[in-house]
Amino acid sequence: MADNSIRLINVTKRFGKSVAVDHLNLEIPANSFISLLGPSGCGKTTTLRMIAGLETPTEGEIWIGDKLVFSAEKGIDVPPNNRGIGFLFQNYALWPHMTVYKNIAFGLENMKWKKADIDKKVNELCELLQLSTYLDRYPSELSGGQQQRVAIARTLATSPQILLMDEPLSNLDAKLRLEMRTELKRLHGTTNATFVYVTHDQMEAMALSTNVCLMNMAVMQQYAPPLKLYAEPVNMFVADFVGNPSMNFVEFDLKDQVVSRNGVRLGVTPVNGGKLLKKEGKVVLGVRPENVKVSAEGEISAKVISSFPYGMETTLVIECMGSDMRTVVFGSVDYRTGEEIRISLCHEKACLFDGETKELLSVVETKIL
Amino acid sequence: MKVKVRKFINYIRKPQHVILLVLLVCLAYLVVFPLFYIVKDTLIVHTSEVNRVHANAGTLTNYHWAKTFLASDTFATFWQPLLHSLICAVLSCVIAILVGGLFAWLIIRTDMHCKKLCSTLFMFLYIMPGWTLAIAWTNFFKNSLVGGTTGIFEAITRVSTPNWFAYGLFPIVLVTGLHYAPYAYILIGGILKNMDSNLEEAAQILNVSRAGIFVKITIPLVKPAILSTILLVFASGLSVFSTAQFLGLPVNFYTLATKMYSYLNGTNPGRGYVYAVVMMVLSLTILVLNQRMLGTRKSYTTVSGKSSNISLTKLRKGRKIISILVTAFVICVTILPFISFATESLTQVKGDYSLANFTLKYWIAEDAGIGFSGILRNPVFWKALKNTLLLAVCCSLGAGTVGALAGYGIARKWGSKLSTVVNGLTFLPYLIPSIALSAIYLSMFSTRHGIIPALYGTYGMLVLIGVVKYLPMASRSGLNSMFQISATLEESATVMGIPWWKRMCKILIPIQKTSIMSGYLLPFTSCTREMELFVLLYTPNSVLLTTLLFMYNQKGYEQFANAITLLIVILVISLNALINKITGASIDSGIGG
Ligand SMILES: Nc1ncnc2c1ncn2[C@@H]1O[C@H](COP(=O)(O)OP(=O)(O)OP(=O)(O)O)[C@@H](O)[C@H]1O
Ligand SMILES: [Mg+2]
Numbered sequence: 001m002a003d004n005s006i007r008l009i010n011v012t013k014r015f016g017k018s019v020a021v022d023h024l025n026l027e028i029p030a031n032s033f034i035s036l037l038g039p040s041g042c043g044k045t046t047t048l049r050m051i052a053g054l055e056t057p058t059e060g061e062i063w064i065g066d067k068l069v070f071s072a073e074k075g076i077d078v079p080p081n082n083r084g085i086g087f088l089f090q091n092y093a094l095w096p097h098m099t100v101y102k103n104i105a106f107g108l109e110n111m112k113w114k115k116a117d118i119d120k121k122v123n124e125l126c127e128l129l130q131l132s133t134y135l136d137r138y139p140s141e142l143s144g145g146q147q148q149r150v151a152i153a154r155t156l157a158t159s160p161q162i163l164l165m166d167e168p169l170s171n172l173d174a175k176l177r178l179e180m181r182t183e184l185k186r187l188h189g190t191t192n193a194t195f196v197y198v199t200h201d202q203m204e205a206m207a208l209s210t211n212v213c214l215m216n217m218a219v220m221q222q223y224a225p226p227l228k229l230y231a232e233p234v235n236m237f238v239a240d241f242v243g244n245p246s247m248n249f250v251e252f253d254l255k256d257q258v259v260s261r262n263g264v265r266l267g268v269t270p271v272n273g274g275k276l277l278k279k280e281g282k283v284v285l286g287v288r289p290e291n292v293k294v295s296a297e298g299e300i301s302a303k304v305i306s307s308f309p310y311g312m313e314t315t316l317v318i319e320c321m322g323s324d325m326r327t328v329v330f331g332s333v334d335y336r337t338g339e340e341i342r343i344s345l346c347h348e349k350a351c352l353f354d355g356e357t358k359e360l361l362s363v364v365e366t367k368i369l
Numbered sequence: 370m371k372v373k374v375r376k377f378i379n380y381i382r383k384p385q386h387v388i389l390l391v392l393l394v395c396l397a398y399l400v401v402f403p404l405f406y407i408v409k410d411t412l413i414v415h416t417s418e419v420n421r422v423h424a425n426a427g428t429l430t431n432y433h434w435a436k437t438f439l440a441s442d443t444f445a446t447f448w449q450p451l452l453h454s455l456i457c458a459v460l461s462c463v464i465a466i467l468v469g470g471l472f473a474w475l476i477i478r479t480d481m482h483c484k485k486l487c488s489t490l491f492m493f494l495y496i497m498p499g500w501t502l503a504i505a506w507t508n509f510f511k512n513s514l515v516g517g518t519t520g521i522f523e524a525i526t527r528v529s530t531p532n533w534f535a536y537g538l539f540p541i542v543l544v545t546g547l548h549y550a551p552y553a554y555i556l557i558g559g560i561l562k563n564m565d566s567n568l569e570e571a572a573q574i575l576n577v578s579r580a581g582i583f584v585k586i587t588i589p590l591v592k593p594a595i596l597s598t599i600l601l602v603f604a605s606g607l608s609v610f611s612t613a614q615f616l617g618l619p620v621n622f623y624t625l626a627t628k629m630y631s632y633l634n635g636t637n638p639g640r641g642y643v644y645a646v647v648m649m650v651l652s653l654t655i656l657v658l659n660q661r662m663l664g665t666r667k668s669y670t671t672v673s674g675k676s677s678n679i680s681l682t683k684l685r686k687g688r689k690i691i692s693i694l695v696t697a698f699v700i701c702v703t704i705l706p707f708i709s710f711a712t713e714s715l716t717q718v719k720g721d722y723s724l725a726n727f728t729l730k731y732w733i734a735e736d737a738g739i740g741f742s743g744i745l746r747n748p749v750f751w752k753a754l755k756n757t758l759l760l761a762v763c764c765s766l767g768a769g770t771v772g773a774l775a776g777y778g779i780a781r782k783w784g785s786k787l788s789t790v791v792n793g794l795t796f797l798p799y800l801i802p803s804i805a806l807s808a809i810y811l812s813m814f815s816t817r818h819g820i821i822p823a824l825y826g827t828y829g830m831l832v833l834i835g836v837v838k839y840l841p842m843a844s845r846s847g848l849n850s851m852f853q854i855s856a857t858l859e860e861s862a863t864v865m866g867i868p869w870w871k872r873m874c875k876i877l878i879p880i881q882k883t884s885i886m887s888g889y890l891l892p893f894t895s896c897t898r899e900m901e902l903f904v905l906l907y908t909p910n911s912v913l914l915t916t917l918l919f920m921y922n923q924k925g926y927e928q929f930a931n932a933i934t935l936l937i938v939i940l941v942i943s944l945n946a947l948i949n950k951i952t953g954a955s956i957d958s959g960i961g962g
Contacts, residue, residue, distance in 0.1 A: 081866030
């Protein structure tokens, strides 16, 4: 099988003066499932389209396997059809004047397949995606989820070794989305293709991918496996973007591995053999809501501002150390607004960010002094 | 070096780039270059002017400009025609908007009777060429004061129409205004129809008077439509030619366009080109205004949502009488002209409408008396008909294809410099008045330029100018149709390796067949009724129905002229009906949603 890894080297795309993608370096291993994640307008679609060859980068190189498919310097630009990719568009882009069958078969007919082979392939795909009963319908006669599946079938028909997907699930309702996620994960297992998946939904990215590339304002922020992204965000943007409810940020004054605020003093010890390069100054302590433990023996007093019981867990917004924080209590419990509670931050993982640069200083363990 | 070549190959491999580059070169030659060429033509001595300027043909001279602006008779020969053009433009606007707007309100917002009939007939005014009404007007109201016979009106009432009524400014303005009234009707009607009457009712609840609602709410909402009607009618009114020629010439009433024609056809073409330049400058000024206003227009269109909660104003007691008046008016301006063409073509002695005077000889006689055989036996007529239809087919194929390709290229590269420039160029011919454009081509193609042969007098010349003139129309509809399809529909095929021609034929064109077809059909109908564009360029060999009519009219063979007018109008209207039928029926059920 051909090598279906992808490598982007210093890829930049400018539209006039505005920069859509800025010096992006990205290695996508063969057969992996990676997500491009980020807020709207950060350059995800542009990146994907550059890999496909639908958009011409302003600078940089793109390799697919050991083949150089784009180089601004050498003037190489392999057209999309020779890159061995499949592209799933956000709006499906089904051809409205063709039936489901024709939509799926069109690419194969173009490859001069025999009628019988096409029939076989289309039926096989329709079986896989549960479309067999809709073969004679036009796209306008299908529901959003069915159209989605037709688009997937059409893309898979030509057996591309690389599958590029641009927010394919964004138009579906929550339930269908969950189903399709499972479907995609299974497809990845059976096809052995490299999947590059664009989404602005961090849950989706975390749930699906082997690696997440988080972007903001045209710049890649972090490229790491989902759990690493969650546990060790490189800066406050990543920390804030990943996780729901999002991370609590509280400003502290740092002095010799001790942070203080409003009379509360916490010892911060770098974990995993890390070092605190900063000795003193303003820092921000980032604590995941699940690490803010509510307990009667807690060292810090807090007041409930609002409570959202979801059944399996309850999310609390509390006032603590003169700042609003979120915390999660597992189980079916509820709190009154204004109720005085105590929380504990002892021996919990937290992230210490530089107050000015917003970059991660170190992952630390906290201890009440 | 090698990198540059590779980059160039990559660039040229994309069809949209090739299309845009080819268009850029062609349009630069066919649209931009002529603009400079005509300026040059205002500065040199033409062969027919050698005796007048006392210089050799081809030498530089300021004679034409000096004559136009500095001579003692400059008021009569330049400023007055210019003034006439401006007055025509302004008054035609007023009439078009008043008539069209009132009509739109009556049809869409009141409970008038006979709406369907009125609406259909009213559109005839726009479908029929503008000058047909001018001919009808002379049929009815010509008087004996200006040489020769009287019209139907005088024959019936024995009242002689005054000159100002029969010829000149008044009928020109009326005819031009009426011709464009349907345009105002469509635009204003479109807004009235989409405008939620809640907007008005909200005011009604606040106890605003009816007049207050109309002035404060309805008028501001239709303002954008009114503005764009004004621009179109103003531009057309400025350059009105055939109507002015038919109705103005008998009383020596000149507009810029007719004056230009007389110079170009006379012994001072250089001066005619000066007038053409002036007309173009005026049109360009209007374009700039148009662009300015377009900016503010966008914010308005959001007001007209899709909601169609229309409450009809009750005309109460006036309902009957208004319905009758409106229907009568519409019939007067649409059906009566037909009857007049028919009658005129049947009268043996002009001006005598007694039954005994009727004859079919101008239609079918072997010899109709003036050295011609009847129209239907006249080989020149059949040739003209054949030429017209062939020309229409060629122009529509040419303009439609180029327009669709241009639309594709422009839409795919939307926002890039190349695309913006080409888009502007395809639109430019729209701004050059037909008569000025043909003046330019006349001068440009009368001699050989490098590899491009002298085209004057050939059929190819007519096709070329037709394609250029109708390109704005065709490329607009091409561009619209491409904008309506998301680029991803094509890209998904690109990714699969489907070649460009197949993407066009199997995906883009089938999806947008209706609007692409209209890119072909609009030029077709426009071409069959086009007079001004060809009137300077035709030769006996390439005679067309409209130019034949023009010639007969100028020579006073009114029976022939009317017969041909009748045939042209019937041809145009049936083509139009056919087209409506074709495009209407082709929207099949698979496409939608
Ligand atoms: N054809 C274009 N011309 C000019 N600017 C563009 C073009 N395409 C994208 N951009 C700009 O590039 C930036 C990145 O766009 P992109 O479509 O990649 O965002 P995205 O991350 O996919 O956002 P979304 O989640 O909203 O789809 C945006 O600021 C956008 O305005
Ligand atoms: Mg996007």
